[in-house]
Amino acid sequence: MPDIDKSLIIKNISKHITLDNNEEKHFLSILKPQKIKKKAFLLKEGDICRATAFVINGCMKSFTVDKNGFERVLNFAPVDWWTADMFSLISQRAAILNIQAIADTQLLLLSKQDQEALYFQIPKFERFFRIIIEKSLVAHQMRVLDGLSLTAEQRYIKFCEKYPQLWNQLPQKEIASYIGVTPEFFSKMKRNMD
């Protein structure tokens, strides 16, 4: 794996916990690099999610497809974010989400098995994952409340604040799926905002 730079994940971890040299070496040794082409899937609805993924470069999106065939985007994972189908990861039941690359992407995968072992080998990883899951919970709580009380235009503004690196790079239909409107409504809304 000479071509994946792992310093980013160490920097990400060290925001919340401090690893000594041996711990860092062990942690890096259990990560599996994966390159994934634009539009390829890391996980499909119905599969079992067997790993948490960290994005080194590129971008992933997590979404469901409703009964009318519309994509409903739960979240995006740009560089320096973690992603997984948390329901499937913790229950080892069929995934609800599809997780797809929206650009050529490099990931580091931490398998469920290695993650569970890690909690015993280096217990401070319990702390690390508790803290990042707390942050993710807050983000999803905000998103529930935004969905209940904001207009589509306000939800678009929140999207731009949350993903400053994405708002002018993603296809409009992806953003429309995230804020919960049709692509047609989204273009009309954008024209009115300009």
Add this chain to the structure above:
Amino acid sequence: MPDIDKSLIIKNISKHITLDNNEEKHFLSILKPQKIKKKAFLLKEGDICRATAFVINGCMKSFTVDKNGFERVLNFAPVDWWTADMFSLISQRAAILNIQAIADTQLLLLSKQDQEALYFQIPKFERFFRIIIEKSLVAHQMRVLDGLSLTAEQRYIKFCEKYPQLWNQLPQKEIASYIGVTPEFFSKMKRNMD
């Protein structure tokens, strides 16, 4: 505190971690019981959330008020659930949520300070809170997706499944605020479902 039964919280904890006698004693010693009357607030928007609350009996709701004065219910916390404004608890910034009793309620409060100390005194609490926050994250992710793809009627059915103890006890307006419709729309919808 002779009148608050703490066995429920020990049972709740022991779903995920095992405490020895000393740990259990220490944990119980740092909890502060609080009785709260129906309609009283544990937390108001703008306050700082300084504790996580466990519901011994009664029921709490967490909500925001939108600019038109409508309540938007994020979640309910019936018996055996934990509740807090996670954003405010972790950042110690102004709360986004109001947390109000919807029945006379008995709580056990774990202060932020004691919780942070607990992680060092009894590290397996990192594990406990990681696991319950993971479950809460899954619930809120489902709620985001339901908001994006389900009809109000389908969201009501999901509410009934999630809170089997509440659906026939709560005032209709509370349920309407949770599923994101007006009370008028909700009664009309319910009549059509019967």
